[in-house]
Amino acid sequence: MTRFVLVAGAWLGAWAWDEVAAELRTAGHDVHPLTLSGLAEKQGVPAGQQTHVQDIVDEVERLDLRDVVLVGHSYSGIPVGQAAERIGDRLTRVVFVDAGVPVDGESFLAGWPSDQVRRSMDENDGFWPPLSADGYAGQGLTDEQIARIVDGSTPHPGASLTEPAIVARRLGELPATYIKCLLDGDEPSGAAAQLLKGERWELVTMDTGHWPMFSQPRELARTLHESVART
Template identity: 80%
Template sequence: MTNFVLVAGAWLGAWAWDEVAAELRAAGHDVHPLTLSGLAEKQGVPAGQRTHVLDIVDEVERLDLRDVVLVGHSYAGVPVGQAAERMGDRLSRVVFVDAMVPVDGESSLSGWPSDEVREAIAATGFWPPQTAEDYAGQGLTDEQIARIVNGSTPHPGGTATEPAVLTGDLGKLPGTYIKCLLDGDEPWGAAAELLKSDRWELVNMNTGHWPMFSQPRELAQILHQSVTAP
């Protein structure tokens, strides 16, 4: 029995996976959406980057999950990648959904223009959620945008500024990178490097950065196929 552990990106909680989780369960999988510390129903819980890694590892161990497909969206790729290499034989596959890829010693804000985000974190301690206008051009309906905006919570700043810690090579793990084409034509930076490994596959989706909202059925099908393909 495949166990999908789903971790959404900045500002979001387990609720973001509701539609994808329903599709995967209908296909016969066990699904475990996870809210990271400091977000959604866990607001107020202090969190740094290591906290988010432990959130994932501890949940897998608490439930004694095996044959785990660990899925990280956007920001969550950073803690998911670190957690994946700590899971040993519990891990079946890691999937990055248009996600940041962790690099040892670098934070999730490394490698892209983030001065404004860093200033907000320095001033408030949080990475503030985006506004409705920020979701334009990402294949989302007005209702979907409203759902994301209304459900978003400020993201604990330390999780974005503290460095990742990797002890191995993620390229040696079996993995899938899902690239959402409305958010850029191809993976770049650490994601592009990861895909040079013959253990990783690239799958494109013709939608924006939040496919769990814009194309949940299609995303669930890709996840299903990642464990059923020969």
């Protein structure tokens, strides 16, 4: 039995994985969606990027999980990638769902135009405010799905976006799957594109947008299940 730890991206909590988690449990897996500090039901908890890394490591160790697949969506690929190397032989695979991957010494905001995000955080007491409904257009989501995301989102702690990652070993040495959602761009870019050239990383595509846990939860669960079967 594989044990999945699921971590959603910016503004979201464990609730975002409800449908995916149900599908994985039906397939016989042990599933642990995780809310990072400062988000959803953990609002008000001070958090930076390394807090989020520790959240993930602590969850794995607290539950004494083995044969772990860490899954990071969007922003959370940054702390998940760091946590993956820190849990050692507990890890079976790390999966990045249309996600950032950590680069030692670089922040989540490094490498892409982020002036607007930084201004937004300055205007909102250091938090990145959630997108409005218009921000989810063209991502394969129904109006109902968009409303669910918007209603459940909470401001994201800005420090987690600006703190540098700490990567002690080459991520290319870890068994990894990168899931690229094609409505959000045809190919992975940056560090992910380079890592996918290695032998231990595989690329899987989904014909949907950046939030597949809402737009295609059954298909995402199947993709996660199949990534483990190939390990």
